[in-house]
Amino acid sequence: xxxxxxxxxxxxxxxxxxxxxxxxxxxxxxxxxxxxxxxxxxxxxxxxxxxxxxxxxxxxxxxxxxxxxxxxxxxxxxxxxxxxxxx
Amino acid sequence: xxxxxxxxxxxxxxxxxxxxxxxxxxxxxxxxxxxxxxxxxxxxxxxxxxxxxxxxxxxxxxxxxxxxxxxxxxxxxxxxxxxxxxxxxxxxxxxxxxxxxxxxxxxxxxxxxxxxxxxxxxxxxxxxxxxxxxxxxxxxxxxxxxxxxxxxxxxxxxxxxxxxxxxxxxxxxxxxxxxxxxxxxxxxxxxxxxxxxxxxxxxxxxxxxxxxxxxxxxxxxxxxxxxxxxxxxxxxxxxxxxxxxxxxxxxxxxxxxxxxxxxxxxxxxxxxxxxxxxxxxxxxxxxxxxxxxxxxxxxxxxxxxxxxxxxxxxxxxxxxxxxxxxxxxxxxxxxxxxxxxxxxxxxxxxxxxxxxxxxxxxxxxxxxxxxxxxxxxxxxxxxxxxxxxxxxxxxxxxxxxxxxxxxxxxxxxxxxxxxxxxxxxxxxxxxxxxxxxxxxxxxxxxxxxxxxxxxxxxxxxxxxxxxxxxxxxxxxxxxxxxxxxxxxxxxxxxxxxxxxxxxxxxxxxxxxxxxxxxxxxxxxxxxxxxxxxxxxxxxxxxxxxxxxxxxxxxxxxxxxx
Numbered sequence: 001x002x003x004x005x006x007x008x009x010x011x012x013x014x015x016x017x018x019x020x021x022x023x024x025x026x027x028x029x030x031x032x033x034x035x036x037x038x039x040x041x042x043x044x045x046x047x048x049x050x051x052x053x054x055x056x057x058x059x060x061x062x063x064x065x066x067x068x069x070x071x072x073x074x075x076x077x078x079x080x081x082x083x084x085x086x087x
Numbered sequence: 088x089x090x091x092x093x094x095x096x097x098x099x100x101x102x103x104x105x106x107x108x109x110x111x112x113x114x115x116x117x118x119x120x121x122x123x124x125x126x127x128x129x130x131x132x133x134x135x136x137x138x139x140x141x142x143x144x145x146x147x148x149x150x151x152x153x154x155x156x157x158x159x160x161x162x163x164x165x166x167x168x169x170x171x172x173x174x175x176x177x178x179x180x181x182x183x184x185x186x187x188x189x190x191x192x193x194x195x196x197x198x199x200x201x202x203x204x205x206x207x208x209x210x211x212x213x214x215x216x217x218x219x220x221x222x223x224x225x226x227x228x229x230x231x232x233x234x235x236x237x238x239x240x241x242x243x244x245x246x247x248x249x250x251x252x253x254x255x256x257x258x259x260x261x262x263x264x265x266x267x268x269x270x271x272x273x274x275x276x277x278x279x280x281x282x283x284x285x286x287x288x289x290x291x292x293x294x295x296x297x298x299x300x301x302x303x304x305x306x307x308x309x310x311x312x313x314x315x316x317x318x319x320x321x322x323x324x325x326x327x328x329x330x331x332x333x334x335x336x337x338x339x340x341x342x343x344x345x346x347x348x349x350x351x352x353x354x355x356x357x358x359x360x361x362x363x364x365x366x367x368x369x370x371x372x373x374x375x376x377x378x379x380x381x382x383x384x385x386x387x388x389x390x391x392x393x394x395x396x397x398x399x400x401x402x403x404x405x406x407x408x409x410x411x412x413x414x415x416x417x418x419x420x421x422x423x424x425x426x427x428x429x430x431x432x433x434x435x436x437x438x439x440x441x442x443x444x445x446x447x448x449x450x451x452x453x454x455x456x457x458x459x460x461x462x463x464x465x466x467x468x469x470x471x472x473x474x475x476x477x478x479x480x481x482x483x484x485x486x487x488x489x490x491x492x493x494x495x496x497x498x499x500x501x502x503x504x505x506x507x508x509x510x511x512x513x514x515x516x517x518x519x520x521x522x523x524x525x526x527x528x529x530x531x532x533x534x535x536x537x538x539x540x541x542x543x544x545x546x547x548x549x550x551x552x553x554x555x556x557x558x559x560x561x562x563x564x565x566x567x568x569x570x571x572x573x574x575x576x577x578x579x580x581x582x583x584x585x586x587x588x589x590x591x592x593x594x595x596x597x598x599x600x601x602x603x604x605x606x607x608x609x610x611x612x613x614x615x616x617x618x619x620x621x622x623x624x625x626x627x628x629x630x631x632x633x634x635x636x637x638x639x640x641x642x643x644x645x646x647x648x
Contacts, residue, residue, distance in 0.1 A: 012637055016554075019176045026172045030165045030341075035334050038158075042325070048298035048306030053324040056161035057153075057382040058294060061168045061375050068175045068368040075180075076361055084640045086359045 011082040018074050022067050029055060029063040093462035094233045101271050101466045102248055105473070108267060109252030109260045117505050120257030121188040121485055127262055127356040133369025135265035136353045138272065138474035140167075140344075140370070141377060142218070143225025146272060146471035151443025153385035157323040160385065162333055166340025168371060168378050173345040173546075175367035179354040181553045183363035184636045188355060189482075190348045190545060191490040197552040198560040199629055201494060206567050208490045210544045211348045215479040215486075216522075217537045218349075219515070222476035223523025226469060232414055232448065233465035242523040245473065246516050253477045253484075254512045261477045262356060268470035273376060275467020278460055279450040280380050283387045286454055293383035301390070311390050318397065319432050323386070328599075329591065335602030342608055343538030346546035349478040352485070360639035388446035391453050396439060397430035404428070407452040416442040416449070476519065484512035536578055539600075543570035543607025551615055556633050558615060561622040566615025574607035 033041055034056035041052030051059075079085035088096075114120040127135070145167070153160030185193055191211060195204030223242055230241025252260045280293040288299035288307060301307050311323045321327050344350065353370075354363045395405050401421045411417045418440045419428055430439045448468070451460040488508035493499060499507075544567050551558040551566075578600045581589040591597060598606060624630075635641075 008634070008638060015637070022176060023172070026169065030169050030337065031334060034161060034165055035330060035337065038326070046298070048300065048308055050308070050324055053158055053161075053308070054298070056158060057164055058297075058379045060165050061379050064168050064172050065368070065371050065375050067172055068364075068371055071176055072361070072364045072368055075364060079361070079639055084638045086361060086640055 007082065008084075011078070011084060014078055015075070018071065018078065022071055026064065026067055030060040034060050088458060090458045090461045091233075091235065093459045094465045095462075097459070097462040097466045098234065098469060101267075101470060104267050105248065105264045106251055108264045109256045112256050112260045112263050114255070114257035114259045114505075117489075117501050117508065119259045120505055120508055121481075121489065122352070122355045123257075123259040123262045125356060126358055129357055129362040129366035130369055131262065131266050132353060132357050132362075132366040134269040134373055135262045135356075136350065136366065136370035137373035138265040138269035138470070139353060139478035140350055140374060140475070141272065141471055142475035143222055143229075143468060143472035145377065145381075146276065147225065147229075147444050147447050147468050150381045150384040150388060151446035153382055154389040154446050155443060156327075157321070158326040159328050159333065160382070162336045162340065164378055164382060166337045167344055168374060169337070169341040170344025171367055171371040171374070173341060174350065174354075175364055175371075177550055177553070178345060178351065179363040179367050180360045180639065181636045182351060182549070183354050183357065184360050184639060184641075185632075186355075188352070189485050189490055190351050190549070191486065193552065194545075194548060194563070195490075195494070197629065197632065198548075198563045199626065200560040200564065203548075203560055203564050203567070204490060204494060206564065206571075207545070207548075208486050210540055210567075210571070211482060211486045211490075214347065214537045214541055215349060215482045216515075216518070219476050219479040219483070219519040220522035222472045222479070223519045225472035226476070227523055228444075229465055229468040229472065233461070239524045242520055245469075245476075245523070246520040249473055249476050249480065250513060250516045253480045253516070254509050257508070257512075258352075258356060258481055261474075261481055264477065265474045268474040269373060271470040272467040272474075273373070275463045275470070276377055276384075276447075277380060278463060279447075279454060279456060280384050280387075282456050282460075283391070283450060283454045284383060287387055287390065293380045293387075297383040297386055307386060307390065311386060314390075314393055318393070318430055323389075329597045331597040332591075332594075332599050332602055335596075335598040335605045337602075339542045339602045339604035339608075340538055342542040342546045343604055344541075346541035346544070346549070347537075348486075348541075348545070349475075349482045352482060353478075384450065385446060388450065388453075392441055392445075393430065395453070396428055399428055401426055401428055405453075407449055410452060411445060411449050416445045480512050480515050480519070483515040484508045487511035536575075539574045539578060539604030539607060540571060542604035543574040543611055547608055547611040547615060551612070553633070553636065555619075556630050557619060557624055559619050559622055559625045562615035562617075562619030565618040566611040569614040570607040570611030573610050574604055577603045577607075 033052065038052035038056060042050040044051040118124055149163055182193060187193060191204045191207035194207040195201060223245060226245030227238040227242040230236050230244065231238040252264050281291055284293040284296035285291050287301055288296040290296040290299045299307055301310055308324055315323055326333060354366060357363050357366050396408060401419065408417060420438050422438050428438050429436055431437045451464055488504050488511050492507050493504060548563050548567055581600045
């Protein structure tokens with residue numbers, strides 16, 4: 001039982017690490033690229049877009065979608081590894 | 088066929104589908120009424136969540152707001168999508184595992200306190216009523232503009248339809264109608280956007296068209312920047328609002344989104360924890376289709392309007408200007424009588440006023456699209472308003488029947504509870520309809536409330552409830568109340584008591600009332616942490632619940648504990 005508890009603690013720790021690393025990217029693409037660093041990034045151009053403007057209006061949203069799917073994939077793998085997945 | 092016939096045909100057809108689904112999916116138990124029986128597939132739930140989330144404001148007004156505010160409009164784009172990342176990573180899977188029906192349910196159980204639950208119920212009711220009134224108004228406006236009926240008649244027709252499927256079908260009926268409504272609204276939004284993008288930039292993908300070139304080979308956004316600055320306006324692609332405010336508003340909208348009860352409850356309807364995660368991903372994909380197209384529609388719209396109207400002779404304006412002048416959504420007044428339309432940022436010389444809603448509503452006409460597209464946009468706007476209204480009504484009826492009546496009379500039979508839920512939903516429809524017919528003058532202002540309150544009340548308490556085993560009821564109640572009272576007072580002070588002081592130099596830290604929810608949230612987190620440190624830890628039973636919701640295995644469908 002104690003061993004199980006220890007294992008679940010470790011599972012939770014790994015879970016938190018996944019969440020925090022993904023949230024760091026979440027912050028970077030929206031608040032970072034789209035807001036705080038928007039002016040320097042606007043100096044870079046990709047096609048007809050200023051990069052900062054693009055992140056604020058489209059890039060951040062695309063990134064959000066990708067982030068959630070990475071999360072789904074990583075968590076499913078973690079659940080399996082710790083045998084806590086749903087049958 | 089003319090526009091009116093097409094509109095009646097398409098709107099009527101979509102209504103027939105919704106009512107058909109409602110009859111087919113009638114709910115027979117409270118479990119079906121509250122969570123659709125817990126057997127909805129993640130894909131269907133994702134679509135339903137998207138329709139639930141995207142309201143009349145997203146569909147009709149958002150592109151227009153962006154068109155006139157340029158970069159500053161990004162707060163809505165990031166704010167109303169970024170919340171889904173928080174929802175997927177921090178809330179949905181754990182609340183699904185917890186496996187009850189409502190947000191106040193969670194607050195009440197996790198904080199072993201009916202007081203905390205009642206505070207949560209009040210927040211949920213306030214947020215949902217604020218929202219639903221706006222939706223009913225949206226339904227009325229679409230009816231009056233496209234079907235040429237009186238706004239009030241429009242509201243009543245809309246009420247009847249929502250009444251039908253929300254009261255009969257509960258969550259089950261709502262979920263499957265929302266799937267249909269999503270298809271209608273996204274089709275209606277994308278068709279004109281694709282056509283306009285082709286015409287302006289010869290790129291069929293609006294998302295790419297925004298970065299494309301217009302006639303003459305210049306990039307659309309560069310040309311727009313140039314044209315606007317020439318007319319004396321601020322550049323399209325850079326901001327006017329202070330960075331601190333942009334930051335705070337975006338954060339408040341994101342966190343508010345993740346704390347809105349009608350969005351959270353959607354994740355109780357899927358069978359497993361992993362479905363809840365996946366479903367949040369699908370929901371954001373479906374939302375992102377509209378939200379990445381909206382900035383393109385915005386730029387195309389303002390470009391077209393300036394190109395075809397500003398500086399043109401008053402007697403040679405395109406036909407759509409005349410059509411929409413009847414609705415007062417666009418007004419042209421040749422003040423200096425020189426025969427040309429001046430478009431300037433200054434009130435005394437400006438001769439062209441364009442309402443933000445026109446960017447979406449008139450897009451098919453501006454682009455000379457066939458009549459059926461106009462009818463389609465009407466059906467889409469209606470779908471967006473109805474789907475959101477239904478989701479909110481469900482939260483209201485659940486809050487009353489389950490969180491209030493069930494809490495005080497635990498021995499109530501299920502049949503009775505279901506009846507009360509239906510009566511509550513019916514009452515809520517009528518109240519919402521009343522506000523739709525007699526809109527309070529402050530509808531726009533109260534939207535700031537809804538997000539601010541959700542951000543400052545629910546979000547921190549739910550997060551702490553999941554991620555801290557030490558957080559106790561004293562901390563939660565104190566945190567919710569402080570966050571709530573701070574946010575409310577700030578908004579009421581600047582919006583109602585001293586609206587004349589509502590300018591940047593008077594705001595705290597340069598944060599407008601729209602963004603103050605993020606400060607409220609910070610206060611909530613801080614207070615609940617400090618108070619919980621000096622009060623006793625939660626009982627063992629609660630600590631066990633927390634350990635249990637962190638592990639996915641063993642999530643049955645939503646049930647009574």
